[in-house]
Amino acid sequence: MSIVTVQLGQCGNQIGREVFNAVCGDVHGTHGLCSKKENDSYHDACKERFFSEEESEVPVARAVLVDMEPKVISQTLSIAARSGYWKYDDRSHFCQKQGSGNNWANGYSVHGPRHKEVIMNLVQKEAEKCDRLSGFFTITSMAGGTGSGLGAFVTQSLRDAFPTSFILNHVIWPYGTGEVIVQNYNSVLTLSHLYQSADALLVHENDVIHKICAQLMNIKQISFRDVNQVIAHQLGSVFQPTYTAEGGLHYSRNPLGDLMETLVPHPEFKMLGLRNIPQMPENSLAYSTFSWPGLIKHLRQMLIANAKMEEGIDWQVRPPRLGSSIPSSHSTNKPLYFNTSIANLVILRGKDLHSVDLGSFRDPSLYTSWLNPQDAFNAWKTPRAFNKYEKSASLLKPLDNVVGKAWNMFASKAYIHQYTKFGIEEEDFLDSFTALEQVISSYTSL
């Protein structure tokens, strides 16, 4: 089944390009560890998911590019075409001239309704090209105007037009010390709207990826390109074909559906985070050896201690012992910083998979009391190496931070006139705040 990607705004388009690059690169890479048959079926599954075949030999990405100013899209299209391995469909893009000025209201209330028809037409065309549509994957940032505002509007429109398809929103959490001053407002408005229309929100934080680049990848002068490549790599390792627990013989047919099923058991908890091990520069790979037990142990501790990368993990944090008399409504008795998961999905890629013992992930103390660990934990495997990673649903602290800062600014009424200019009133802000406080309180009471 195929996934149609919708890239919105400068960030969305820049990342989308890297994702397709990564996926394509993986498919063409040599993996001597697998049999040819294995390679071929991987190749086919991947191709079907992301690319369509046209008369020209080069596969065409299943994507729609949207932006309110032309520079990024034209850059993206040309870089993709130059690679020679894949390209975008020349007609599947839409842009305007003026941009959205970092204004969520402009993206949502002005550009959205104005261009809804054109954009949905493009999406419809891409959807029709698929034999079977698994769902939509939208890539946006939360800080700007187009990705955030128009992105929220487009997600809503997708939900209306395709009520039975899955929608996974990939959102980029901006750097804590701003790229855009009104990013907290834009983020709050985006999240509250996306929560209603999307099935799940996969979050990548710029701060975290930046740290990974600096500390693990040893990049000295980090550019956005580096950040985007790390993100693309992580995304690729989610979406590339794997065997699910049930379908042991062929690659999973419904990637988005399976993802939702395993990770979003309750519609109140839609936010997903990603952890990837090992993460290191290309040239060091040849000199490193890994073993599954070591990787699993690190990953589990990363999960519990809420660490985002494999350096600086706090090994002191331990899950509470079951059977002790801890009343479930008091979270203060739990050790600090312990991360309770709702659901975890571990995706393993590489050789010797049969030897992997994932029992430590099945420990019930990792999960909330209302879910059986059997339901909460899943593992997907494939012998084809890309990288191993895992996902869980817990992003409380950044969300709390952003809402706090936005509320602070809102209390002094700063910048509100910029939004009311385009039709977003104070009540709309209050609605968004309420929705997100609700989410925060749900996550806190785990």
Add this chain to the structure above:
Amino acid sequence: MTQSVVVQVGQCGNQVGCRFWDLALREHAAVNKKGIYDEALSSFFRNVDTRSGGDGPDIYKGKICSLKARALLIDMEEGVVNEILQGPLRDVFDSKQLITDVSGSGNNWAVGHKLYGYQYRENIVEKLRKTAEHCDCLQCFFIIHSMGGGTGSGLGTFVLNLLEDEFPEVYRFVTSVYPSGEDDVITSPYNSVLAMKELNEHADCVLPIENESLFDIVNKIHQMINSGKLGSTVKQNSLVTSSAGSAKTVQEKPFDAMNILTSSARFEGSLNMDLNEISMNLVPFPRLHYLVSSLTPLYTLADVNVPSRRLDQMFSDAFSRDHQLIQADPKHSLYLACALLVRGNVQVSDLRRNIERLKPSLHFVSWNQEGWKTGLCSVPPVGHSHSLLALANNTCVKPTFIELKDRFMKLYKKKAHLHHYLHIDGMEQSCFSEAISSLSDLIEEYNELDATKGGPRTDPSRLKIAV
């Protein structure tokens, strides 16, 4: 790609505007080697075939035939505009883009605003419409004028008013040159305060510039060169600006600022920052739209691959008192918001590192502690390998306004020179009282914000959700 139109009013506005066009041409010449008329050029220039008298349709692609600036030159006396038309830039301006008169405004705001405004209104509107029609997607008007005189101040603000009425959706950026304390025009306080009221109400963003600061900067450059401190490392090109005579140099600085502001609209980068984003991010309350600008570097060095330390120095300089274009010290006042636009080979990590480094020494308002807006453009400006423009919405503009108010009150109390203004049709005593109260309100708003500086931070309590 969006277009911008420049409206230069008055003697100062035109002289200064000229330098801008000169710089813009040089920059595009440096980048656009093949002479193809591309989108970047079209943001400020039209490409026409002059054989058809410039009235023919614009040529959108292909080689450059003849570039015409998207500009309107207005002056109520002919001297300056004539000089421009005889100088090296004569081909860039069309005779249809000029509006001139003979007698000037006599340093009288009322003459500029009420008398000439009324007289030339139709003409101005028609020419503006024409220029706007030549634009595919007009994003912004840049108005350049001085505050102390008669034409720039009076007629300039009249045009501002007009732009709001006729083109409400287009942004209005105003670059205003404020009079210094020892200004030789006696009525400059009256003119400035009357103009301030208009700026308060009708401009989207104002970049105030003070001549004193420009003189200081130029002197510093001269000193650097003369003391041989930089020695042979100072490239000849950078001295073009200073050798052209101090009057001209002084005026070029703001145009560097304007150039950088629009560079993201014209060239590509990894984090584009557009003009509408500047307005969105830097103006938290509608009336507080005065942005203090500072520009680095002021001179260039021969090294092309500037090592990180020099780069960091560039950031530090942008916040120092010497590099600001008005006499103000932002470091000791309260920041409401700050934008950094970098051109050249600078990456996001350099930007973040410097922000982290400088943040502790700067005071930000409590509800905008991380109030930074950043933009990266990969094309460097002419003659430098990197440059940085810092735009800050900072309460340090308050002293400038307070001084202006004081000078105004000194004259007003004695009713000095008032009769020159009052005998113009449409001008009344209430104009003066309204103007001064508008300025006082503005100062009060800045005062209120300053009062929160350094106080204990009490965050408002969050919404409580019933579980």
